[in-house]
Every structure is written in structure tokens, then in C-alpha cells.
Amino acid sequence: MISVKSPKGLPALYSLYRLASQIRIDVKTYKISFSKIQGCGNCFVICEKEKGLPQNLNWGKLSKAICDFNRGIGADTLLTISKGRNAPFFMEVYNPDGSKAQVSGNGTRCVARYLLEKGYSPRLFKQIETVRGLVGAEILNGDLQNLQVRVNLGRQVKEIKRMTIKLNGRAVKVIYVDIGNPHAVRLVNKFPADWKRQGDLIEHHPVYQPRKVNVEFGRVVNKKEIEVKVWERGVGAVLSSGTGASAAVLAAIYAGKLSPKAKAIMEGGNLEIEYDSIKKNLYITGPAQTVGSGVFFYHV
Structure with missing residues (x-):
């Protein structure tokens, strides 16, 4: 421990003034x-x-x-x-x-x-x-x-494939979709209560490093509608995502459960997603x- 003995009275104030004048903080x-x-x-x-x-x-x-x-x-x-x-x-x-x-x-x-x-x-x-x-x-x-x-x-659809990853010791099936951003989509009959925790674990799963991955949970309602929950990499849970909704729709099309033009229903609102399999174009329609x-x- 170092003890410093401060001078008393005006000399002390002068010493502090001199010290402060030597400290310069550049803030732009x-x-x-x-x-x-x-x-x-x-x-x-x-x-x-x-x-x-x-x-x-x-x-x-x-x-x-x-x-x-x-x-x-x-x-x-x-x-x-x-x-x-x-x-x-x-x-x-x-x-x-x-x-x-x-x-x-x-x-x-x-x-x-x-x-x-x-x-x-x-x-x-x-x-x-x-x-x-x-x-x-x-x-x-x-x-x-x-x-x-x-x-x-x-x-933008670069790759779609099925994958099985280990999550807390159990095998979990996802559909990997690369549409400029990487996505791992889980198609479920019921949204897991801990979907946010699962989203975080999948985002940081070793197989997706170092880029990490966006995670979507999709529940197909019918051939033209899918409910989607989105865990966005670097962000966390979000109310909606255009590419996230697109990835979920593409995964469901790939699995034979959805038509090429469908509504993605999310907590923040709905988006119309359309995939042109001939021209390979992907369309997203919604508000701003x-x-x-x-x-x-x-x-x-």
C-alpha cells in the first residue's frame, strides 16, 4: 500500500490544479x-x-x-x-x-x-x-x-439441406438455408416453451462457427400459412425478420409442407413470401x- 500525504490549505488546491491541468481527455x-x-x-x-x-x-x-x-x-x-x-x-x-x-x-x-x-x-x-x-x-x-x-x-438461395445437430446431448433435426445470411430452421408441430434458449444454443453451436447462424422455428398452419418465431444472430429474439420468414418458408417448401407463395405469421406482423422456382427469385412483401x-x- 502506498500512502500519500497531502499538503494542507492553498498549496493543496494548487497541487490539485496543476495535476488536473496535466490530464487531458480527448472526446470527439x-x-x-x-x-x-x-x-x-x-x-x-x-x-x-x-x-x-x-x-x-x-x-x-x-x-x-x-x-x-x-x-x-x-x-x-x-x-x-x-x-x-x-x-x-x-x-x-x-x-x-x-x-x-x-x-x-x-x-x-x-x-x-x-x-x-x-x-x-x-x-x-x-x-x-x-x-x-x-x-x-x-x-x-x-x-x-x-x-x-x-x-x-x-x-439468393445458395443452399438448402437437412442437418442433425446435438443439442444438450440429444439429436435435433434442422433445415439449413443459406439466402445470403445463414439460417437453421426447425419445423415443429408446437413451439417449444424454451425456444429462445434453443435459439441461442443453435446460434452458437460449434458446427455454425465462426459465422454463427440465425434460427427460426416454423409451425405450418396449412399449405399457404406458416407461423414463425425468429432468433436473430447477434440480436436475439425479434418480432419479425424478412430473411428469417423467407428461410422458414423455403424450409417448409423443401419439406413439401408449403406452397411457393405463403404468408409468414410473426408476432410483429405478417409478410407475404414468394419463391419463383424457375427464375430462382425470392420476394418479400410487407409494410414499412x-x-x-x-x-x-x-x-x-
């Missing part, structure tokens, strides 16, 4: 304009990268801060928009743990709404560039109050609603 604050938009309860913070922000800004760290529901704006995902090479706009997807995803179905619809509200012609974002290629976005009506957007994820907008003060 960036004012980041954002919009918060949700699709079926899946909420996104959307920012434009080129608006006076440094090129070396760590967007993964920013995602952790801005998506925090207690200390930030609060969102399931951060979406950024910048100039594209093969389309006017390039969209990137950041999870709240700082990791990146390749594509987002709900996010694409929300970005389309954001660009529409900013005054861009729908022709300019008919295609939006992502790290996995171009995705289509079509405004189905001009009513912002009840806006519906149809997203064409394109030829603005929650609010403002400025986030980001301290680094």
Missing part, C-alpha cells in the same frame, strides 16, 4: 442524423455514411452504441446508406453486437421508405446494392400511412413505417 462528438423505421416490429436505425462523417469511423462500434435501447436510440439493426458502384445506393447491415450481416429483407423495405421520404424517385432505388449483390425494391402504393414494399432478394428521426450524439 459526432452528430449523426438518423431515421428509425420499422417493418412488422423489426426496427432499424438508418444513417447516411457521407453526411460529414470521417471515412475511418468504426460503424460496428457505432452500431453497438446507437442500437442500445437504454443508452442509444434503440434498434434491432443499424443500416447505412452510401453511394453504390452498381446501383445509386449501397446498403450495409450492422448488428447491435457490432458484427455485419450480408442482407436484410425487412431492412431493404425500410431503406426504400427512407429514400422515398427523402424525395428520391422510386426508379433510383428500384435496385439497391448490398454486399451479396443487387436486391430489388418496389413501392406498391403511394400511401405512406399504409405503405407496402415488395423486395426481390434475387437469386417511420417511427421518428433526429440526431444522435456519438461520443468517441
Whole structure:
């Protein structure tokens, strides 16, 4: 233990003043304009990268801060928009743990709404560039109050296969679906009471490392409807997911239990999913609603 004997009176105050003057804390604050938009309860913070922000800004760290529901704006995902090479706009997807995803179905619809509200012609974002290629976005009506957007994820279905993994010592059957993002789908007759715990265990299962995996539980209602619960990697349980709903529908089609055009029923709302087996295109149709907008003060 080290004991320090402090001088008394004015000399002590002067010593403290000198010490404090030698301590310098560099804190930079960036004012980041954002919009918060949700699709079926899946909420996104959307920012434009080129608006006076440094090129070396760590967007993964920013995602952790801005998506925090207690200390930030609060969102399931951060979406950024910048100039594209093969389309006017390039969209990137950041999870709240700082990791990146390749594509987002709900996010694409929300970005389309954001660009529409900013005054861009729908022709300019008919295609939006992502790290996995171009995705289509079509405004189905001009009513912002009840806006519906149809997203064409394109030829994103890379792989569908059955897998058996060990979960707490027992064999569990899943259908692995790669549609730009990896998904493990469990088709069930009844949702497990501990589906969130199972989702977490499957996400971090050794067979899916290091990328981890999104997890969906699907209960087929009839040939045209499926109920879906979503555990999103890097996020946790979410009210809905466009790619998650798509993966569940594709898994059920693969299992011969669902038609190529079906409704995915989730806690946050319903999405229409359609798979064109000839062109190999995957379509997602659903709403996108603005929650609010403002400025986030980001301290680094």
C-alpha cells in the first residue's frame, strides 16, 4: 500500500490544479442524423455514411452504441446508406453486437421508405446494392400511412439441406438455408416453451462457427400459412425478420409442407413470401413505417 500525504490549505488546491491541468481527455462528438423505421416490429436505425462523417469511423462500434435501447436510440439493426458502384445506393447491415450481416429483407423495405421520404424517385432505388449483390425494391402504393414494399432478394438461395445437430446431448433435426445470411430452421408441430434458449444454443453451436447462424422455428398452419418465431444472430429474439420468414418458408417448401407463395405469421406482423422456382427469385412483401428521426450524439 502506498500512502500519500497531502499538503494542507492553498498549496493543496494548487497541487490539485496543476495535476488536473496535466490530464487531458480527448472526446470527439459526432452528430449523426438518423431515421428509425420499422417493418412488422423489426426496427432499424438508418444513417447516411457521407453526411460529414470521417471515412475511418468504426460503424460496428457505432452500431453497438446507437442500437442500445437504454443508452442509444434503440434498434434491432443499424443500416447505412452510401453511394453504390452498381446501383445509386449501397446498403450495409450492422448488428447491435457490432458484427455485419450480408442482407436484410425487412431492412431493404425500410431503406426504400427512407429514400422515398427523402424525395428520391422510386426508379433510383428500384435496385439497391448490398454486399451479396443487387436486391430489388418496389413501392406498391403511394400511401405512406399504409405503405407496402415488395423486395426481390434475387437469386439468393445458395443452399438448402437437412442437418442433425446435438443439442444438450440429444439429436435435433434442422433445415439449413443459406439466402445470403445463414439460417437453421426447425419445423415443429408446437413451439417449444424454451425456444429462445434453443435459439441461442443453435446460434452458437460449434458446427455454425465462426459465422454463427440465425434460427427460426416454423409451425405450418396449412399449405399457404406458416407461423414463425425468429432468433436473430447477434440480436436475439425479434418480432419479425424478412430473411428469417423467407428461410422458414423455403424450409417448409423443401419439406413439401408449403406452397411457393405463403404468408409468414410473426408476432410483429405478417409478410407475404414468394419463391419463383424457375427464375430462382425470392420476394418479400410487407409494410414499412417511420417511427421518428433526429440526431444522435456519438461520443468517441
